[in-house]
Amino acid sequence: MTGTTPNLPVQFVEAMAAAASGVSVVTTDGIAGRFGLTVSAVTSVSAEPPLLLCCINRKNPISAAITENGGFAANLLAETQVPLAKIFAGRPEHPHQAYDFNHAQWYAGVAQNPMLEFAAATFECRLDSWHDGGTHRIFIGNVVAASISGLPVLAYHHRKFGRFVPF
Template sequence: MNAIHHPKGRKGHVTSGEFTRAMGAAATGVTVVTTEGVAGRYGLTVSAIASVSAEPPLLLVCVNRRNPCVAAMTQNGRFAVNILSETQEDVARIFSGKPVSGEAYDFTRHGWELGEHGMPLLTDAAAHFECEVDTIHDAGTHRIFIGRVIAALRGETPPLLYSNRSYGRLSPLDEGPE
């Protein structure tokens, strides 16, 4: 069994590098958060999302305040969360600003459609949620959007995962008894 090293003599201080390295052990789903409206169309790969409540349905999304998507989401008052399928790593790279080829943040490279509330939804995503901004909080370098879910759809494909700076897919540990 591997031990976790705890540095001695530094109580209450964690560097951003230490924090980021430790967070690399977390496995998260991969999403592209999109918005469209008076402030324009934007999309951004985001791993920091979470369900807040089922009654009423609320989602939490964290975005770095330096990203222009933050101002657009705030002004548009709506956003969508597209949970990527295991075959959409290219979409994740494009909207993280690091495409293997082509332009970053390019909506023309993959199939997009407008949802019933006007937000860009990725064709064949594992799921989508269209949200109206409910509350906004600033914390550290990020803006936390809590969105009231106004439309949700589950696709047929398994989700794309991200951990330790790598993309992956779900694999059952045990099929279990039938």
């Protein structure tokens, strides 16, 4: 396949659905307010220094909040946290409210971002830089704290939640 087609954006989204990923709730707190959003675009950039990347649609209010607050946390969800993933994706199941922090236990990290108790892993970042790419803002954070719980990670593949099963 070479060149572009009129349906390329649709084809791209469909092809990306085939990419399995972890599920994170990215959070921020500060002068711009407290926000959280379920995302699948979180990845490491560097181990020395520890840098983390996350991508968020610029139209989502958390994008401006991360920029103004100067930091964020990526809370990698455990496989039992599907309801939380749906809440912060804006699609909660009854009786929960969208983007409701009261559904889970949180604590303030070293940079005061909301950190999820019982997450599979957590990463707290001070904002290093950001770049606009298409519809999204690409945030790069300096990791100031990281932890792992040992709980199994929640996976996302073909628009479905699941679990990682080793060979």
